[in-house]
Every structure is written in structure tokens, then in C-alpha cells.
Amino acid sequence: MRILVTGGAGFIGSNFVHLTLSTRPDVAVTVLDAMTYAGSRASLAALGDRVTVVEGDITDADLVDRLVGEHDLVVHFAAESHNDNSLSNPWPFVHTNVVGTYTLLEAARRHDVRYHHISTDEVYGDLELDDPARFTEATPYNPSSPYSSTKGASDLLVRAWVRSFGLKATISNCSNNYGPRQHVEKFIPRQITNVIDDIRPKLYGDGLNVRDWIHVDDHNRAVWAIIDHGQIGETYLIGADGEADNKTVVHDILELMGKDAGDFDHVTDRPGHDRRYAIDSTRLRTELGWEPEYPSFREGLAATVEWYRANEDWWRPMKEATESKYAATQSIVQR
Ligand code: NAD
Ligand code: TDX
Secondary structure (H helix, E strand, O other): OEEEEEOOOOHHHHHHHHHHHHHOOOOEEEEEEOOOOOOOHHHHOOOOOOEEEEEOOOOOHHHHHHHHHOOOEEEEOOOOOOHHHHHHOOHHHHHHHHHHHHHHHHHHHHHOOEEEEEEEHHHHOOOOOOOOOOEOOOOOOOOOOHHHHHHHHHHHHHHHHHHHHOOOEEEEEEOOEEOOOOOOOOHHHHHHHHHHOOOOOEEEOOOOOEEEOEEHHHHHHHHHHHHHHOOOOOEEEEOOOOEEEHHHHHHHHHHHOOOOOOOOEEEOOOOOOOOEOOEOOHHHHHHHOOOOOOOOHHHHHHHHHHHHHHOHHHHHHHHHHHHHHHHHHOOEOOO
């Protein structure tokens, strides 16, 4: 089987490539990645000759048409993925997430190639802290940020291509991922690398916003379950019952790294900051038999702390630029 993995030099895509090589001896992978600030060649180093890396843009229609035509399956991870960036400059989000997805869909339609679309729970908007509800496949779309609205738009394009053109596609909407090779702009790696650098972790607003954490390998195993056994045209939510508020996560990181649990700062809140995400993954579990393999968020977090301690060469080159960008918009707030 020949698969085209877009965004395979990013966080989730590169972990998908690693998982695929170690569990699927019959699969050859082509990565298509524009190597933006979020792409890392180091994430794909020394993987052998079952992986080919093509540096290119998913909005390049000729390149995409040729590559899609040479493969049996497209797994589409490539995106502009960071909410904070989407608030300072939305255009790359519209271009990559909407136009890029359109370009892939048209190529998959022309060549009649199976397509799996990676998306996020953020398309559903947010929940109140005390709401017993969780997102399901039937929850209406209600995105808040330029990032989540462009992801929602791309999901709707996929649904339309299935209905109107018979595209053989599936969609998954996953909750917040953590694990190795995540860019240090994101919450968990930012705080771990801050602590390594003796910088106090930074919590947005009151720190009580809740995210539903899943280890990236559990996400990617679910993606394979959908590729193998999912129904064409259907959407599956992926989540591992990992709800935690940001303050608790920062406490856990500080504790795991031998620091005082109160050693953090509150900083300026994110405009439009979603309060809570929570996934009901009953469909994935009952219809496809998927279960998370990580026993708990705490254990996955401890392993992630160890990965960043052991792989400073990987994250060091991106740390300074990331923190100077944050320093321009965020300041410490006393609470
Ligand atoms: P990431 O930012 O780490 O990686 C994105 C990758 O896409 C990078 O390698 C980048 O170079 C590449 N890319 C960006 N624009 C491109 C373009 N125009 N052409 C080709 N390549 C391009 O993102 P991630 O966290 O790994 O997210 C991957 C996917 O998973 C995204 O679709 C995201 O919406 C979705 N998702 C992420 C999470 C999460 O918690 N990180 C949760 C649910 C869903
Ligand atoms: O320094 C920080 N301090 C802080 O309190 C950062 C970077 C974030 N936060 C908060 C904001 C969120 O409540 O932590 C939470 C997580 O923030 P992010 O890592 O930026 O993730 P989020 O905005 O929840 O979106 C992530 O999950 C869904 C991914 O970036 C998306 O790509 C995915 O779709």
C-alpha cells in the first residue's frame, strides 16, 4: 500500500509516520510537507527507504495531482494549527486549511483515491465548565477562532465531496494531543521547555480552561482503525477521557520536574479563548473497537517530560523565536 501523508513533518503527522513504519510492514509512505516553521526534517530522520519526503505545498495543484495519482490513500494532516497565530494573521489558515484541502479533494476525486481527513474537536465550539454534555458526531458546528473556523470549513468541503462526487472519504475530529515532537509553541511543550530553561510556566487568563488530552499515539492508532474499518462518508470523534484544566496540568508538570507547584505566572488571556472541550468517543469504541493504550494522562505526561529532557537538540532551535513572539503580545497579570 502506498500512502501520501500531508503534514508528515509536523507533530501528529510525523508520529503517524513512525507508528506506521513500526506496525505496517506492507506500507510505503510519501510525506508531502511545505516545511513551514512547524515542519521539522529532524522528526523524520533515519527512517529508512520506506519513506520519501517531498517538500511542497498542498495548494500546488499540479504537484498534488501527480502525487495523489501515485498513491492508494491520502491521510491529510497538513494545516496551520496554532490558534494564537490565527489571531495575529488569519490568511495562511484560510489558504492552507481551506484552499489546500480543496486542492487535495479535487485530486482525490480525479484519481478516485481513498482519503482520510484529520480534524479537531474545536469545530464544535466550546462547553461551559459545569455542562455535563460532551461533543458527539451530532453536535452542530460552532467554531470560535480563525483556526477552528477554517478547519470546520475544510470538514464541510469533505462532506460535500462525499455527497456530490462520491469521494471515498472519512473524517476524524480529535481532542488535544500531547507527546513527542510537538512544537514548543503549544501549551504542554512550552511549559516543559520553560521549566528546563528556568522560566516560569505561563497560564492564560484564570487557567481554568479545560482541554481533553490524548496521547498522539492513541490518536494515530484510532486513525488507522478508521482507515481499516471506518464507513465511507462517516465522521468519528477521537478522545481518551482526558479532561484537565490548564492549572492542574501546569501543577503536574512542575511536580514531575521537581519544582514548587505554585511556581507559574498568569499572563494575558487569549482573545475568544474557548472554555472547555470534551469528547464522547462512544462511536469509535463501540463500532470500531478502539481503546486508548496509555493508562493515564499523568503517565503519558511523565513520558513526554522525559522526551523533552532527552531531546533538547530537537526543540532548542525553535525555542527563542517562539518565546520572542509570545513576549510581544503577552504580559504577566497579577491575580
Ligand atoms: P503541526 O503544526 O505540528 O504540523 C503541521 C504540518 O503541516 C507542518 O509540518 C507544516 O510544515 C505542514 N504544512 C503547513 N502548511 C502546509 C502547506 N500549505 N502545504 C504542505 N504542508 C504544510 O500540526 P499538528 O499539531 O501536527 O496537527 C496536524 C493536524 O491535526 C492538523 O490538521 C490539526 O488541525 C489536527 N489536529 C491537531 C490537534 C492537536 O492537538 N495538535 C488536535 C486535533 C486535530
Ligand atoms: O502558554 C500557554 N498558556 C496557556 O495557558 C499556551 C500556549 C496555551 N495556554 C492554554 C490555551 C488553551 O486553553 O492552554 C490550552 C491549550 O493551548 P494550545 O496548546 O494552544 O491548544 P488549543 O488552542 O487547545 O488547540 C490545540 O488543540 C486542538 C491544537 O493547537 C489544535 O491544533 C487542535 O485542533
